[in-house]
Amino acid sequence: MSRIPRSKDDDYTEDMAQQRREFVREQTGVSLTHTGQCSFDAGEARGNIEHFTGVCQIPMGIAGPLQVNGEHARGAFYVPMATTEGTLVGSYNRGMRLTREAGGVNVSVVDDVMQRAPVFVFANARDARTFGEWVEANMDRIRAAAESTTSVGKLQFVQQFAAARFRYLRFNYSTGDAAGQNMCGRATREACLWIAEQYPGPMERWVLSGNMDTDKKHSQINTLYSRGKRVIADCVIPDAVLQQVMHVSARQFFNQRGISNLGAMMAGSSNNGSHAANGIASVFIATGQDEANVAESQSALVHSELTDEGDLYYSVTLPSLIVATHGGGTGLPTQRECLGMMDCVGPGKARKLAEIIGATVLCGELSLGAAVLADEWVSSHEQYGRNR
Incomplete structure (x- = not known):
């Protein structure tokens, strides 16, 4: 060979x-x-x-302008989307037109942490519990050991989970403009070395990951506690605008949301929306994100209401959006150009990128949801998605 x-x-x-x-x-x-x-x-x-x-x-198109009313991203943006799926860019572009005519998408980053979760092994459950109490009492020194490896990462808190004779510690860090998995791994390893050396009681061994960080796979713990950036995007779409652009009414959309929620619940889905992964993956590829993080980032909580005026309130919560504007593939030439299109190159831009992606996802959810309701889903793929 x-x-x-x-x-x-x-x-x-x-x-x-x-x-x-x-x-x-x-x-x-x-x-x-x-x-x-x-x-x-x-x-x-x-x-x-x-x-x-x-x-x-991979072919790249642009969608927009996307009107974002965020805390870090404010204004109109043209969004690069790399994909081989025909109709994808067109669909997101249509959703951006809808939200633009409705006044834009409000977006907030409400949490921002990255994890590494080692496991410590003891002779029995009681020893493991005693260890957990010692960890709580020595948190300041554990934090100092972890942060000695990085000038950017800050250990925010450590969650503890007990099972059998094991103690799982979930270290939660802020990581600046980096996604931070490697940063957190290095810092947590240093903290574990310090713990193993200083702990006065019996301990069999420790392993850097007990798989409770759920790196590059979806998990319910990430939906509840966040991994990466927890991004919430919402907007109110006037019924008249929805009917003009999408050919469906606010009541139709709201009623279908209840049916879709039930279907997602029956299926045990981690996403009660339509296709968040499409928008996330295409922007990830264009901007040099770690594409495997789509596995966590695509999880979404979609919610809608009818307002007293008969308009549609619509929101998308992305509990585990993992993005970076520094490190990894973000420095490659074409990826840096795509980040530059959205003014997301340089320090302090990761949350801005997260808000733009959150708004993009919401637009895609509205567009596909309306296409299914108006029976335009298949015809649009036949028109734009066939190259045979």
């Missing part, structure tokens, strides 16, 4: 990328002609990928 070419001296060069493309041609018979057409230097991929071979180009 042939090994993939790799340089121990510098693996991030165009020569090494070309060697790997040639290796693929020799091994599979496929020439990576388009994959090899890259507009940035191979060295810029360092830290983002191993065995850099080229780029996988």
